[in-house]
Structure formats: structure tokens, C-alpha cells
Amino acid sequence: MKTATCPLLHARSSQAGLLALSLLLALPAAAQKPGLLVTLKFVPTEAEEVLEKRGVVPVGGPPFEIMLVTDARPENDDRIGTNIEKGANVGVWARTPVAPWVTQILASSFREWGTPSTSGAEYLLEPELLKLFVVEEHTYKAEVTMKFRLKRRDGTEIWAGVAGGAASRFGRSLKESNYQEALSDALLSCISKFWADPGFRKAWATGRDAEAPVSTAAKTTPSEALTPESAKAKLLELKSEGFDDETLSAWVRRVAFTRALTADDLIDWRRAGIPQAAIKAAME
Numbered sequence: 001m002k003t004a005t006c007p008l009l010h011a012r013s014s015q016a017g018l019l020a021l022s023l024l025l026a027l028p029a030a031a032q033k034p035g036l037l038v039t040l041k042f043v044p045t046e047a048e049e050v051l052e053k054r055g056v057v058p059v060g061g062p063p064f065e066i067m068l069v070t071d072a073r074p075e076n077d078d079r080i081g082t083n084i085e086k087g088a089n090v091g092v093w094a095r096t097p098v099a100p101w102v103t104q105i106l107a108s109s110f111r112e113w114g115t116p117s118t119s120g121a122e123y124l125l126e127p128e129l130l131k132l133f134v135v136e137e138h139t140y141k142a143e144v145t146m147k148f149r150l151k152r153r154d155g156t157e158i159w160a161g162v163a164g165g166a167a168s169r170f171g172r173s174l175k176e177s178n179y180q181e182a183l184s185d186a187l188l189s190c191i192s193k194f195w196a197d198p199g200f201r202k203a204w205a206t207g208r209d210a211e212a213p214v215s216t217a218a219k220t221t222p223s224e225a226l227t228p229e230s231a232k233a234k235l236l237e238l239k240s241e242g243f244d245d246e247t248l249s250a251w252v253r254r255v256a257f258t259r260a261l262t263a264d265d266l267i268d269w270r271r272a273g274i275p276q277a278a279i280k281a282a283m284e
Contacts, residue, residue: 037089061204064123081134142182159203164225164258165189249281
């Protein structure tokens with residue numbers, strides 16, 4: 001007698017098997033990298049602060065299936081950081097593949113927030129990893145940027161947007177746990193901002209197509225996501241190359257800031273020589 005197989009259990013076991021296989025295949029490559037090796041662990045230290053700031057955000061629409069994260073980082077490998085203290089350039093590498101790890105964190109976080117990944121659901125959530133990196137100098141500064149697409153199973157895109165998170169912490173030099181905690185805090189901030197994004201939640205609740213009028217966050221695809229500090233550095237670099245105020249303003253309008261600009265940021269930008277027009281554009 002043949003035993004019936006549940007398609008849902010089969011799909012889940014297949015996805016879990018794929019993740020496990022990816023983790024195993026990456027072990028030898030990571031072990032050969034020079035520098036610091038880091039085992040990726042989700043150990044956020046600012047979870048209460050991040051979730052309290054976000055507030056209670058209830059489930060806003062029908063179930064969706066979370067697809068495996070696509071790794072679109074410029075590094076496109078297991079490098080996740082660098083130590084540049086005192087002129088050094090020490091590479092920091094993940095012992096395990098980054099994209100499957102991020103996929104697991106997304107799935108577990110959304111499950112805790114009331115929306116588990118549902119195999120065969122009408123909607124698909126396609127996450128794309130644009131940046132996951134830590135720069136260690138005087139502090140550990142982590143940035144995580146992701147693009148999310150909500151689609152129907154037939155391929156129709158309902159919504160697309162970018163979310164970014166950043167974290168900073170002090171700690172002993174080249175310490176594995178500091179990299180784990182900084183990346184965890186930045187990743188939690190990133191996915192929490194996505195979860196609460198008004199454009200995403202409206203599209204998720206209504207199922208409105210991408211062609212329909214949506215919020216600015218949903219219809220504008222930023223060229224890149226940066227911290228205010230990184231954006232300032234880029235603006236100064238562009239200015240030194242001779243670009244005029246209009247070009248600087250046009251560029252900064254395309255930036256998705258990983259956090260809101262503060263009054264201190266504006267003062268810092270102005271003192272650094274950023275044109276007033278570009279500062280205004282950044283605030284739009």
C-alpha cells in the first residue's frame with residue numbers, strides 16, 4: 001500500500017534540504033579565506049528598542065510564500081566585513097552562505113509576527129539582498145539593504161521597494177561576537193522597516209497592481225540605500241569631481257536613507273560643504 005505524501009510537507013522539506021546543502025557546500029571555501037571567519041548567528045541586541053519604535057504592526061493581508069533570498073551584493077561572495085583600524089585591511093568572511101541565512105531570519109521573524117511562509121500561497125515575497133557589510137574602525141558599523149517584491153503567483157508584480165537598516169557598536173577588535181551582533185541589529189532594523197512600510201502594507205491588503213497609483217515609496221526605486229554619513233561622503237566626492245548643484249540634488253533624491261536625516265546631520269552636511277540645494281533635495 002502506498003503512503004500519501006502531503007505536498008506542503010514535501011515543499012517545506014525540499015526547501016529545508018536546499019538550505020542545508022548550500023550551507024555544507026560553502027564550508028570549504030570559507031575556511032580558505034584569509035582574515036576573520038564569522039559564523040552567522042542572529043543575536044540582535046536592540047530588538048526591544050527596534051520593535052518598540054516600530055510599534056505593533058498586525059498582519060495586513062493574505063498569506064504569502066517567502067522565496068529564497070537572491071544575493072545581489074557587489075561582493076557576491078561570503079565577505080561580510082573589513083577591519084580598517086590603523087590602516088589595516090583585514091577581510092571578514094562568513095563561514096556559511098549569507099543568502100540562506102538571511103532567508104531563515106526572514107522566515108522566522110515573519111512567523112513570529114503572525115505571517116509564516118505558506119507554501120502554495122497566492123502571493124510570493126521575493127527578497128533580494130543588496131548589501132550586508134560591517135566596517136570596523138573605531139566602532140563596528142553594519143549596514144543591511146534589501147529589495148522586496150510582492151507578486152502574485154502568476155508573476156504579476158504588486159509592489160516593490162527598498163528597505164535598509166544600520167547599527168553601530170563598540171567592542172574589542174576583530175571579535176566574532178561583535179560582528180554577529182552588529183549584523184543582527186542591522187538586519188532586524190531592515191526587515192522591521194519593510195514590515196511596517198505603508199506602501200507595502202497597502203498593496204498587500206488590497207492586492208493592487210504595480211500599474212495602479214501607489215505611494216511614493218512603492219513607485220520609486222532608489223538607485224542605492226545609504227546611511228546619511230555615506231551619502232555625505234558620496235556627495236563630497238561628486239562635488240570634488242566638478243558636478244554642479246543640480247546634478248548633486250538629482251542624485252541624492254534617488255538615495256534611500258537607512259535612517260531619517262536629523263538636524264545634526266543637516267548641520268554636519270552644511271559644515272562639510274554640501275550645497276543647500278542638495279540638502280533640500282535630500283529632505284524631499
